[in-house]
Amino acid sequence: MLSKIVKTKADELAVFSMPKKGEESIVHYSLKTALTNPNHKLGLIAEVKQASPSKGVFARRIVAGDVAEAYACAGADAISVLTDRTYFHGSIENLKAVKAKVQLPVLRKDFIIDKRQIEEAARCGADAILLIAAALDPMELHEFYLAAEERGMESLVEVHSVSELESVLQEFTPEIIGINNRNLRTFETRLSVTKEVAVAVPKGAVMISESGIRNAQDICYLLKQGAHAALVGEALICSDSPEEKIRELFSGSAFHDTSLT
Numbered sequence: 001m002l003s004k005i006v007k008t009k010a011d012e013l014a015v016f017s018m019p020k021k022g023e024e025s026i027v028h029y030s031l032k033t034a035l036t037n038p039n040h041k042l043g044l045i046a047e048v049k050q051a052s053p054s055k056g057v058f059a060r061r062i063v064a065g066d067v068a069e070a071y072a073c074a075g076a077d078a079i080s081v082l083t084d085r086t087y088f089h090g091s092i093e094n095l096k097a098v099k100a101k102v103q104l105p106v107l108r109k110d111f112i113i114d115k116r117q118i119e120e121a122a123r124c125g126a127d128a129i130l131l132i133a134a135a136l137d138p139m140e141l142h143e144f145y146l147a148a149e150e151r152g153m154e155s156l157v158e159v160h161s162v163s164e165l166e167s168v169l170q171e172f173t174p175e176i177i178g179i180n181n182r183n184l185r186t187f188e189t190r191l192s193v194t195k196e197v198a199v200a201v202p203k204g205a206v207m208i209s210e211s212g213i214r215n216a217q218d219i220c221y222l223l224k225q226g227a228h229a230a231l232v233g234e235a236l237i238c239s240d241s242p243e244e245k246i247r248e249l250f251s252g253s254a255f256h257d258t259s260l261t
């Protein structure tokens with residue numbers, strides 16, 4: 001094992017990964033631990049998202065570190081940072097800036113199709129990476145999952161259908177599974193995708209519902225489907241106050257009580 005467990009200032013379980021020669025040591029925060037906080041019924045991954053291929057530019061100029069800090073102050077459990085430049089106007093610099101600002105798990109959100117992107121994510125301090133089942137065959141996905149683990153990072157394995165999930169499960173069982181409510185080809189977004197796919201998620205896996213989540217009603221719906229966490233981008237970046245938006249999202253019940261954390 002390359003890593004050992006240490007306690008951090010935030011008193012959360014953090015993983016300190018051993019630096020490779022010439023690299024600085026990085027304190028890693030576990031996404032799985034953050035999202036299974038017993039004081040929360042549903043966790044929140046807040047996404048730093050500047051633009052999208054379907055909707056265009058949401059925010060022309062953002063300071064990624066400041067946006068993430070605001071999300072953290074508002075009670076987010078983890079931060080997702082889009083690093084894809086072409087479609088999402090993101091950058092790897094944004095990832096580094098966010099990692100430097102918050103003491104929360106930081107997810108590198110990108111289309112990872114090459115192992116070098118995993119190395120890059122590790123060098124830039126990512127705590128977790130996104131692996132999209134539609135972009136990788138199951139064997140390769142497993143290989144990437146293990147490569148990330150070796151570098152002290154967790155993987156969020158994203159699926160959009162039961163059949164995609166079943167193909168992955170034939171190869172291995174990921175610890176964190178994301179159900180993307182958005183079809184990446186047509187951009188059609190339906191929260192009921194979470195309901196359809198949830199039945200095939202193995203017990204013990206952390207289940208995250210991603211995309212198209214905009215209000216307290218949506219959050220209550222996902223909770224009913226057994227989701228452990230929600231990943232929200234557009235609804236937060238487009239709101240005037242992330243604090244208020246997060247409060248509004250979680251107003252349906254007392255399940256995101258940040259005073260308990």
Ligand SMILES: O=P(O)(O)OC[C@@H](O)[C@@H](O)c1c[nH]c2ccccc12
Nearest residue numbers: 180210211212213231232233234235
């Ligand atoms: O902005 P939304 O609708 O809240 O969605 C966030 C996130 O789920 C979305 O950005 C996303 C989910 N999977 C992806 C894969 C690649 C790029 C982006 C994504």
